[in-house]
Amino acid sequence: MRxxxxxxxxxxxxxCAAIRDTAVEVLKTxxxxxxxxxxxxxxxxxxxxxxxxxxxxxxxxxxxALKPHFDLLMWAEAILFIYPTWWYGLPAxxxxxxxxxxxxxxxxxxxxxxxxxxxxxxxxxxxxxxxxCGAPTWWSVVVGQPGRKTILRGMxxxxxxxxxxxxxxxxxxxxxxxxxxxAFLGKVRARLxxx
Numbered sequence: 001m002r003x004x005x006x007x008x009x010x011x012x013x014x015x016c017a018a019i020r021d022t023a024v025e026v027l028k029t030x031x032x033x034x035x036x037x038x039x040x041x042x043x044x045x046x047x048x049x050x051x052x053x054x055x056x057x058x059x060x061x062x063x064x065a066l067k068p069h070f071d072l073l074m075w076a077e078a079i080l081f082i083y084p085t086w087w088y089g090l091p092a093x094x095x096x097x098x099x100x101x102x103x104x105x106x107x108x109x110x111x112x113x114x115x116x117x118x119x120x121x122x123x124x125x126x127x128x129x130x131x132x133c134g135a136p137t138w139w140s141v142v143v144g145q146p147g148r149k150t151i152l153r154g155m156x157x158x159x160x161x162x163x164x165x166x167x168x169x170x171x172x173x174x175x176x177x178x179x180x181x182x183a184f185l186g187k188v189r190a191r192l193x194x195x
Contacts, residue, residue, distance in 0.1 A: 001032045001126075004076035008039045008083040008094040015173070015181055019130055020082050022185050026192040027080075035072060039093050044069075046096020060105040069101045078126035078195070081151060085133040085169070088140065089147040098155065107158050124159040127151065128166045128195055130188055132173040140171065166191060 005024060009016040020036070027034045039046075045065065052061045060070065083094050090098075102121075104110060109118040129151050133140055152165050168191050170176065170184040 001030075001077050002075055003027055003032050003034050003078040003080060003126075004072050005034060005036045005080045005082065006039070006094070006097070007036060008081075008091050008097075010040045010093075012041075014084075015170075015176075016082055016084055016132060018181070018185060019132075019188055022188050023080060023082060023130065023192055026189055027195075030193070032078075035075070037069070037072060039097055044093060044097060046093050046100065048096070048099050052100065057104060057110055060103045061100060063100075066100060066103075069097070070103075070106050073101060073106060073121070074123075076124055078128070079124055080128045080130070080192075080195075082130045084173075085131045085135075085140075085147050088135070088143045088145070090150060095150075098150075102155065102158070119158045121158040122160050124163060126164050126195060127156050127159060128168075128192075130168045130191075132170045134174040135171065137169075137171045140169070166195065 005020065005027070007016070007020045011017075024034055024036060048056075049063075052063070055061075060066075081094070083091055089095070102108075105120070107119070107121050109120060111117065129148065131147065135143070148167050148169075152167055156163055156165055168187060170181070172180075
């Protein structure tokens, strides 16, 4: 299985980095071909240009910096997202990556007239999300879990019809303890062994 791990956190020594390292280790132990995309480490530009927006419905962006991202998206059979939940949603860097990389002629094709878009991501059969969140579970549910829904409903709709998904979150991250963080890494390990 070819898996793309999309990692998004600005602090190199963050707890999300420990999640990332655990995830990559488990996936490699399974014998999977793992490619890590660290958006902050590579200084990804999440800002869609005026020119990109003007032609968004017509063609994929022509920015040469995006080509390796397009290639990774086409290569992947599974995608794992690891990021912190900020203000109940995706970090701006990750949202910008979706805006610029999951583009026309890459992730989907728009119909000539009315009708449904055509997915170009049917090769992706598994999508997972591992995140941290300062809020408690109940409050995240009340707010509507926008980050979870963006990926597991919106983006997942472009993947294989029977794409398997999972969502794992360490809630109350701001008041976490070494014990709670270690326990969560155990959950990450166990969940990815079944991924």
